[in-house]
Amino acid sequence: MHDKAVIQSLDERSREIFRHIVEGYLETGAPVGSRTISRRLHTALSPASVRNTMSDLEELGLLYSPHTSAGRMPTEVGLRLFIDGFLEIGDLTDDERASIEGHCVAVGRNYTDMLTQASDMLSTLSGYAGLVTVPKNDQPLKHLEFVSLAPDKALVVMVTVGGVVENRLIALPPGLPPSSLEEAGNYLSERLRGSTITEARDAILKEIEEHQAQLDALASQVVEAGLADWAGGDGSSRLIIRGSGRLLEDVQAIEDLERVRRLFNDLETKSDLVNMLDLTGEGEGVRIFIGSESKLFSLSGSSMIVAPFSDSNQQIVGSIGVIGPTRLNYARIIPMVDYTARVIGKLIG
Template sequence: MQIGRLNDRSRAIFRTIVESYLDTGDPVGSRTISRQPGIDLSAASIRNVMADLEETGLIYSPHTSAGRVPTELGLRLFVDGLLEIGNLTDEERANIDVQCAGQGRRREDVLADASNLLSGLSHCASLVMAPKTESPVRHVEFVPLPPDRALVVVVSDDGAVENRVITLPKGLPPIALVQAGNYLSNRFKGRTFEEARQVIERELAQQQAELDALTSKVVEEGLATWTGDGNPSLIVRGRGNLLENVRALEDLERIRKLFDELETKQELTRLLESARDAEGVKIFIGSENNLFSLSGSSLVVSPYMKGDNKIVGVIGVIGPTRINYARIIPMVDYTAKVIGRLL
């Protein structure tokens, strides 16, 4: 639905209902609306407009009272067509700059601090999705495991050590593991995994690797094991903030469901991946995504990028659908830009 389909009177009443709900969380009745500046209508006329708005699916009555609250469709219409986004204060910008700043810091520390900062400023939970480390690989080694397996050990320049278990082809001589390790260490030297993978796959395809068939299979198996393990890391902070404004048992149940959803990291990561290609801030409201359909939560996220304008991750805030969109949207947007500059 387009906001232009509402006449001025309906738009004013709809805006009042949504803004009041976002501010207090309470249903809004015709008497409350009639007292607002700029609403020169009787309570009866307001009730007629509210009935029309309810018929279009923009508001509903959560109880038997006369008060109304916006539906998820109504919130979407408001955010897209009526929301007046505020500006961060100089103090808030400076605070974000200081908290995230620091030359030579580990990327994980910068992202963790940014997530902590966002959860504190927004009074919601915050989350950051970061790609796996792109530190160049220093050394690769294959350690035989009986009967037909091997442990692949990879050491990065930043000191990180990872390992995987692979299955070996039948009849593989022990020297083949040494050859495969030496070959990979030589190709990985000074390169990230992705850079080295492209070189190795090209050499194997063109038979330029100077490896026999069995050793080539070991190399391919090692690459395949790591290629399928590129899951990004996920940082979630500030879950406790979500309990601050619990007003009733149904609110507590909604928060409990949201906690469960935040633990489903694979689904959450998939949702954030869908926001990587967004131009600026992207907003998910309630059941617009399957993950938060039970808890009725909103997610405000923005991708961040490196100096080459390559998007590398996503940062955002999650909370109830009545979060302060006008304040949180510029907050998430600015923090994503600060992280991008630091990276």
């Protein structure tokens, strides 16, 4: 039975009791009992009558009763029904909008830093973990240079023709002299100017393999290692997760601790999560994944609220969102995620 058909099959009493139970669960994370509901109803109704209605809703698969309590909690099906048919989404305050814009703009044109900051900001505002996919930078390059940080590491600074700056940290081969680092930077900058890394990668590697490149051995290693990393290797987006430690602050019982442990394992499977986030690029607007609706969260029983963001060509290039337990404050977080995605889209446009 579809959500609309289920909603239409419920009478006014059932709808009101169902709504109060889900709202109570989202507020406390605990089962909601019949006495609590009878006190909240607009019309007088005995706890016994409330229990009868709760049993009917349980038979429909919308509620269940944990073995530790006589109260009820929404099933994943019930939670989905509530979000699609009953949830009243709030609106952001002017201060919240200004805070989101300020955090995103503060880091200027550095693409990765901006997305990291936005993810961190969502984590702070929501109280859960924020996550964002950083797409490969496929804009043509205007400038590239290496900045030595230590004997074994360097920062590569890439500037696109659109003015977006992206920094990457790379490992350096042992014994690399500054002259080889400068040589590698000049070589790449000359060949990449006006092209994307993906476009130029194969030609550059072929030139090195055939010894046509005028590079010493160590500089060649820097170029090869850099191209493998910057071109993305498997072609997928990169994932940034911020504030995962906040998920532990929501733990209320041993069962919750086990759920968070499983979620941490899910988050470690970043390739699966990136693929899942890439699916949001198939449509506009906020998407909500609840528990076993996603294979990734089938064990941890988590929810993810995520929205795609687009570049100046209206091409969806990434996604940003919040992940946490199923009792997220959907009404508050949905507009927060949506607005952040819109702000990012304007900034990268």
